Amino acid sequence: xxxxxxxxxxxxxxxxxxxxxxxxxxxIPLTSRLAYARSAESGLPPDFTLTYLSVGAVxxxxxxxxxxxxxxxxxxxxxxxxxxxxxxxxLGEGKYHSFAIPRQVESVPEMHALSQALEETAAKxxxxxxxxxxxxxxxxxxxxxxxxxxxxxxxxDRVQLLNAAGEKLxxxxxxxxxxxxxxxxIRHHALVELWNITKAGKSKTITIEIGADHKFLQxxxxxxxxxxxxxxxxxxxxxxxxxxxxxxxxxxxxxxSHELRTPMASLKALSETLLDGALEDPVHARHFIVRxxxxxxxxxxxxxxxxxxxxxxxxxxxFEFQRIHPCDLMNKPYERMLLQAExxxxxxxxxxxxxxxxxxxxxxxxxxVFINMLHNAIKFTPPGGHIHxxxxxxxxxxxxxxxxxxxxxxxxxxxRIFERFYKVDRARSGGGTGLGLSICKHMVEAHGGYIWAExxxxxxxxxxxxxxxxxx
Amino acid sequence: MPRLTLxxxxxxxxxxxxxxxxxxxxxxxxxxxxxxxxxxAAARAVIRNDIFINDKRFAIExxxxxxxxxxxxxxxxxxxxxxxxxxxxxxERIGDYAKGIAKVAEELANDETPVPIREISTMADMAVSMxxxxxxxxxxxxxxxxxxxxxxxxxxxxxxxxIYRKIVQGMIADPSSIDHSNQILWVIHNIERTADRVTNxxxxxxxxxxxxxxxxxxxxxxxxxxxx
Numbered sequence: 171x172x173x174x175x176x177x178x179x180x181x182x183x184x185x186x187x188x189x190x191x192x193x194x195x196x197x198i199p200l201t202s203r204l205a206y207a208r209s210a211e212s213g214l215p216p217d218f219t220l221t222y223l224s225v226g227a228v229x230x231x232x233x234x235x236x237x238x239x240x241x242x243x244x245x246x247x248x249x250x251x252x253x254x255x256x257x258x259x260x261l262g263e264g265k266y267h268s269f270a271i272p273r274q275v276e277s278v279p280e281m282h283a284l285s286q287a288l289e290e291t292a293a294k295x296x297x298x299x300x301x302x303x304x305x306x307x308x309x310x311x312x313x314x315x316x317x318x319x320x321x322x323x324x325x326x327d328r329v330q331l332l333n334a335a336g337e338k339l340x341x342x343x344x345x346x347x348x349x350x351x352x353x354x355x356i357r358h359h360a361l362v363e364l365w366n367i368t369k370a371g372k373s374k375t376i377t378i379e380i381g382a383d384h385k386f387l388q389x390x391x392x393x394x395x396x397x398x399x400x401x402x403x404x405x406x407x408x409x410x411x412x413x414x415x416x417x418x419x420x421x422x423x424x425x426x427s428h429e430l431r432t433p434m435a436s437l438k439a440l441s442e443t444l445l446d447g448a449l450e451d452p453v454h455a456r457h458f459i460v461r462x463x464x465x466x467x468x469x470x471x472x473x474x475x476x477x478x479x480x481x482x483x484x485x486x487x488x489f490e491f492q493r494i495h496p497c498d499l500m501n502k503p504y505e506r507m508l509l510q511a512e513x514x515x516x517x518x519x520x521x522x523x524x525x526x527x528x529x530x531x532x533x534x535x536x537x538x539v540f541i542n543m544l545h546n547a548i549k550f551t552p553p554g555g556h557i558h559x560x561x562x563x564x565x566x567x568x569x570x571x572x573x574x575x576x577x578x579x580x581x582x583x584x585x586r587i588f589e590r591f592y593k594v595d596r597a598r599s600g601g602g603t604g605l606g607l608s609i610c611k612h613m614v615e616a617h618g619g620y621i622w623a624e625x626x627x628x629x630x631x632x633x634x635x636x637x638x639x640x641x642x
Numbered sequence: 643m644p645r646l647t648l649x650x651x652x653x654x655x656x657x658x659x660x661x662x663x664x665x666x667x668x669x670x671x672x673x674x675x676x677x678x679x680x681x682x683a684a685a686r687a688v689i690r691n692d693i694f695i696n697d698k699r700f701a702i703e704x705x706x707x708x709x710x711x712x713x714x715x716x717x718x719x720x721x722x723x724x725x726x727x728x729x730x731x732x733x734e735r736i737g738d739y740a741k742g743i744a745k746v747a748e749e750l751a752n753d754e755t756p757v758p759i760r761e762i763s764t765m766a767d768m769a770v771s772m773x774x775x776x777x778x779x780x781x782x783x784x785x786x787x788x789x790x791x792x793x794x795x796x797x798x799x800x801x802x803x804x805i806y807r808k809i810v811q812g813m814i815a816d817p818s819s820i821d822h823s824n825q826i827l828w829v830i831h832n833i834e835r836t837a838d839r840v841t842n843x844x845x846x847x848x849x850x851x852x853x854x855x856x857x858x859x860x861x862x863x864x865x866x867x868x869x870x
Binding site: 327351353354357358359360362380381382383384582 | 653656657660661663664665667668671760766767768770771774777778781
């Protein structure tokens with residue numbers, strides 16, 4: 171029996187029992203002999219009062235002693251239980267380390283076992299909690315860092331989670347959003363419709379453009395039925411940038427098809443005319459072949475420019491940067507284009523101060539930038555006009571300018587002329603590919619500079635670009 | 643218990659109002675988009691969908707009237723619901739402006755005459771963004787936003803005047819464009835009125851919080867003819 175093994179508990183009672191037995195064994199014979207002796211003396215029947223009294227007294231003392239022993243024990247147990255209660259409470263408050271087992275526990279084996287069980291539980295809970303909190307930190311880090319917006323709400327339409335991307339998307343801080351209604355946060359009827367479908371337990375994906383800032387979103391509604399009953403999730407992917415690129419790509423393809431089709435069509439027309447009999451007429455045949463040759467040259471030029479552009483855009487063009495004086499950058503293209511300008515009936519001038527600091531640039535590439543700009547200037551300036559090249563210093567850059575007295579550029583087109591294939595007026599721009607200025611932009615940006623245009627329609631245009639001054 | 647019902651009903655009414663607001667915002671943006679892309683079908687869709695805006699407005703109005711009748715709201719609740727009535731009327735009117743723009747877009751779908759669409763788009767984006775924030779401020783009872791928004795109306799007015807002058811210059815230069823230009827004037831007028839109505843909404847937000855009815859923008863008069 172288990173309780174018998176608890177000797178310390180038994181000991182006081184056994185002692186009381188033993189002492190009582192010994193006392194009784196001594197007192198009963200002693201008092202009864204005394205009673206018989208007295209009765210022999212007096213001739214009266216023996217009086218056992220004393221015996222009864224002493225037995226009663228021993229029993230009383232024994233009872234008293236065992237009561238005291240019990241009360242000491244239970245007192246001790248109560249205090250241990252009290253302390254264990256405090257300890258358990260600490261556990262509940264999450265104080266797994268400061269959690270202290272009372273020392274008195276040692277004296278009560280049952281309590282000791284209980285406290286050990288508590289200690290083990292505390293350790294286990296602590297392990298589980300730390301595992302959970304690590305997991306939670308990981309999850310919240312992932313949620314916070316992901317670029318997609320996440321919104322979780324209960325089915326009575328209260329927002330329960332909004333991650334950082336979602337906060338940014340809807341201009342709502344998570345703390346402000348929590349507990350608010352879904353419509354208050356997402357503010358769009360199409361999204362509310364999606365939310366209602368999701369709440370009904372169906373997954374759905376929609377793509378919409380929302381708001382005055384024209385955000386283009388793909389939104390996925392995911393019911394969380396099994397994992398989180400009564401909640402659903404909306405996932406927002408911001409496709410604005412992608413959508414813009416898609417439009418640029420479509421424009422590009424439509425432009426390039428157009429650019430390729432025009433020379434192809436004339437080639438086809440020319441070759442058909444030749445086959446239809448013009449071949450027999452050497453004079454005309456020669457004329458046609460010359461025109462075909464020009465068209466092929468145009469096509470080759472277009473393809474070369476495209477290749478060049480794709481090479482620059484892919485970052486595969488190698489630049490040979492060197493320290494060079496701005497005037498030296500301008501001289502070569504100036505001289506090269508002088509003849510063409512004169513042929514078009516234009517005068518040209520250049521203004522460059524030798525005091526300008528040197529820049530860090532690839533002279534061949536910058537020459538190409540100037541040549542492309544001058545080509546445009548010559549094309550869009552009526553005979554008798556003037557083209558001027560200039561350079562000056564502004565902050566840590568040298569600014570270069572090509573100015574003409576041509577037809578000018580409408581204000582709305584000033585920013586767009588550097589786009590691929592952009593032409594202000596298709597009818598007027600003649601044989602150009604629409605790639606020249608786009609190439610210029612990439613070249614200048616590869617030098618760490620900027621490019622822009624200013625114009626007054628019908629009077630003048632100015633194209634500018636900057637190259638950083640060579641440091642040290 | 644009745645208090646709970648009232649609170650819950652007010653919340654639902656506010657959610658419905660935001661939904662109505664979202665329909666209206668989208669209608670304005672879609673109408674301007676239809677004008678931009680000269681898409682008659684998109685324009686007709688905006689005109690058709692105006693009925694949903696009207697229906698929603700009446701549904702909300704009905705709910706508010708039932709609350710008046712059954713719950714006798716007092717003090718702040720009364721102000722809120724009265725302002726709400728005003729607000730849905732403003733939203734419904736903005737929906738009508740969108741419909742007006744869509745009608746012009748439908749008319750001009752096959753017209754090749756250039757339109758200062760970039761400026762018009764910017765103006766519409768500004769007005770819609772003001773409306774969006776005003777509705778947010780209405781629900782959140784954000785007095786700061788309500789007081790600062792009417793100042794943005796001046797920017798819309800400024801843009802209105804710029805486009806107006808441009809269009810009138812076009813009319814003078816080419817009298818054959820008068821019909822077309824007049825339509826565009828309607829469009830920018832409608833957008834300008836949208837921004838003015840946002841100012842009215844802001845007045846209501848201040849009213850809910852303070853009980854004061856003030857005119858926040860003295861230039862907000864119901865001028866039906868443009869001035870420069």
